[in-house]
Amino acid sequence: MSKDAEILDEFTSKEYEHGWSVDFEADEAPKGLNEDIVRFISAKKNEPEWLLEYRLKAFRHWLTLEEPNWAAVNYPKINFQDIIYYSAPKKQKKLDSLDEVDPELIETFKKLGISLDEQKRMTGVAVDAVIDSVSVATTFKETLGELGIIFCSFSEAVKDHPELIKKYLGSVVPYTDNYYAALNSAVFSDGSFGYIPKGVHCPMELSTYFRINAANTGQFERTLIVAEAGSYVSYLEGCTAPQRDENQLHAAIVEIIVEADAEVKYSTVQNWYPGDKNGKGGIYNFVTKRGICNGDHAKLSWTQVETGSAITWKYPSCILKGDYSVGEFYSVAVTNNFQQADTGTKMIHIGKGTKSRIVSKGISAGHSQNSYRGLVQVHKRAENVRNFSQCDSLLLGDKCGAHTFPYIEVDNSSAQVEHEATTSKIGEDQIFYCNQRGIGTEEAVALIVNGYAKEVLNKLPMEFAVEAQKLLALTLEGSVG
């Protein structure tokens, strides 16, 4: 054993010599990040040793990394020691009626067409027994359980299905992947775990929406979905309702494993607090999302509608390893005021005959900046690969920006790769056409934007699609005229 290894060995074994116990009694970890905080989080969640090991390894790796700055976004430097990395899910204050809720929030709900009962549930107003969502959730859980589908919070999964977590955690996004992935792997709070057994077609859209107990997953969310051979699942993340969150930095990880002939459809609607009209406040949404099509004929499809967050920085990616596997990415990113979005996808073609399709629609208004950044990579042995990418940008206003950074790397001559992009504004003639027919300018813009984004919105599950359309109009409110 070399001297270095010896020292390392001694050092690591020493820590466990006397065991380790938590002294903190508070529900909240003190500010800052060090090994003790990582241990604290792990202990609070009663995690097994191997998971603590994983977190610590990630943390030690994180220390060696530097904060990346290549994205086309600007923000003040984050002080990672000024963040509380663990706080127990707080019980929301129960309100007696909707009258007590922030009227602005209610106004937004109305515009989105969310039912009264749902409004109550989201704002923490006590819901009457008839539509008790807990019982609804329980019914769903039973149905899923019968089929062998596991759908629970990440912490529960660690307790109940450690073998699965152990096998798949970090298999697609290793903690060494990037700065924020390492950070998340060290301090992740909670998240969701979905497991679809072989050949099972999940009968309903899996959604955090129904999972009451995991509503407060915190800022370092972790999602892991495993679709065994021949299975199908559609997963919904997020919700159209505005999310007022105090945490500035969100660094989530989503990992998806798709086995042979399986299909996973992952839809996101993100509407975190974007900051006010002057660009103050707002969430930094730095997410690592990646899925692997492990087996032949697997299919993974990402659909996202990004309207919130002060800064969105994410690239849902597909590793197309299995032969004839398919990756898809459909995205609408809307930015207004001082929002910044740098988003796109990576399609890594490794298997033969793999196909991918990218449709990205960016809409910028106000002083916002919207970038598409994507990679299509065709490996040497990947015969007969097919890719088509389209990224369009729509500009509303003369102070905003739209940028496109597509990387295309082809190492095989049989690949057929196409990319096209356009940037333009809404034609005055189009607006005039609507005005002439009695449609106000603001409504006309909403109409045209929805038409423009239709190709992507159509890919959303129906219940989401309707709300997402309204959300687009809402985000762009006040950006015209």
Place this chain on the structure above:
Amino acid sequence: MEMSDLLQRLIKAPESDSFSTAREAASTIIKERGLPSRKNEEYKYTNLSKILERNFGEFGGNEESATDLSALIPDLSDNQLVFVNGILSEELSSYKLPEGITISTIEESKELVEQDVGAKSDEFLLLNTSSLNTGITINIAKSALIEKPIVLIHITDSSKNQAVAHPRVLINGAESAQATIAELFIGNGDALSFTNAVTEINCAASSNLSYIKIGNENGNQLHVGNTQVNVAEKAIFNAMTVNFGGKMVRNNLQISLNGSHSEANLDGLYVTDNKEHIDNHTVVDHKVPNCNSNELYKGIMNGSSKGIFNGKIYVRQDAQVTNAFQSNKNILLSDNATINTKPQLEIWADDVKCSHGCTTGKLDKEQLFYLRARGIGEHSAKLMLLDAYANEVIERIKDENLRTYVQEILHTKIDE
């Protein structure tokens, strides 16, 4: 070898003269920054510094060639200026300059040279400036209409030793001037050589200049070319960049549309084989309203060669009513060939029409079948298709001599 040693050797320090200020400033910056490595996003796919570091421990430098190079020189125009390793060769050149053209040394424009040196300048441009001791200025007079192209032939001769050349050319087109300038880069010799050319072009108002760069270098040649163009109002600038090889070639073409109602057309063709590596980086910067740009780059990659295309279009906030179009098409002929392409749009104005497209594939099977069904052999059919594909670009060369010359090189290259 230490990077600073390498730079020291690449940057020759001639006697003090009118460029000493620019040279000193450039050397200071380049020594501090070093040559770009793969970590530099702009040079991500083209790692020249590694080859330079490994090979240019010993090199000949700018000494004149002993061999007779006249056989290498094609007859393209009445006005041919020949440079050997960056130095003008009187005996190889032949010219009877038409009225409206004057040629002088670059020393008269030393302010322009000094302006190029900045903290953000391209590393190879700085390297060129830091070893600058001679160069040529071509002035095209106001309203002059020059029909025949002016051809500059750069020969990098490494038949005796490894060679390094830093050619520097400045082209000034005065108001309403019209002319075509071509630069041809060829190589001689089996030793490794490195050509680091800088060409600056200023298009005054209402001028119409065409610039054609032809690279036909051999497998021992490294080439970096920085072409910087400023276009004033109502001027039209046409750039054509064709490359048929070289060990590692990098073209930086940067066009600033500084005056409104100006127009830039950029065309490019790169044909690579064996282990060649050709990298084209273009920037079109729309700074003012009402400008147009059109870009078409096409590539054919064979053997285990590598093609790289990066096209940037910037539309600044003031540049309303901009039309900017870009297209990049690639054909891979072999399984070991690679293409990395990055068409990039950055837009800060809203009243714009911009698009880019890029495709990568192999020769269309159906087209091949169509020809073969009519009794044309596979090889000839392939040649016909490639010829047609490349001609979309080559056809845009207006001068017949130059066009034929390029077509001939293309035919020999794809017939291999």
